[in-house]
């Protein structure tokens with residue numbers, strides 16, 4: 421059995437093939453930005469779509485909700501339960517091939 425080698429390069433290529441229909445309003449939000457300041461920023465690692473990015477100069481968590489794959493990992497992965505996650509409004513969000 422052959423195992424496909426995954427490198428950051430080809431993850432980016434795969435992510436770039438996914439289609440989205442982003443809503444104007446984010447379906448993701450941080451409940452308390454102050455909690456993020458003292459956190460290990462786990463969300464910037466576990467999110468497969470790199471939705472979360474820590475802005476050191478602004479001391480703010482940036483949320484690129486348009487890239488969300490709707491995997492739900494951030495609902496359980498944030499150690500401070502500091503992410504408010506909902507499905508995007510109907511018709512918006514990620515478009516998977518067979519849906």
Ligand code: SF4
Pocket residue numbers: 450455456457459460461462463464472481497498499500501502503
């Ligand atoms: S894991 Fe949660 S608390 Fe930590 S930076 Fe991310 S959203 Fe903020």
Ligand code: SF4
Pocket residue numbers: 448466467468469470471487488489490491492493494495
């Ligand atoms: S649901 Fe998944 S893809 Fe979307 S922000 Fe959370 S971890 Fe990232």
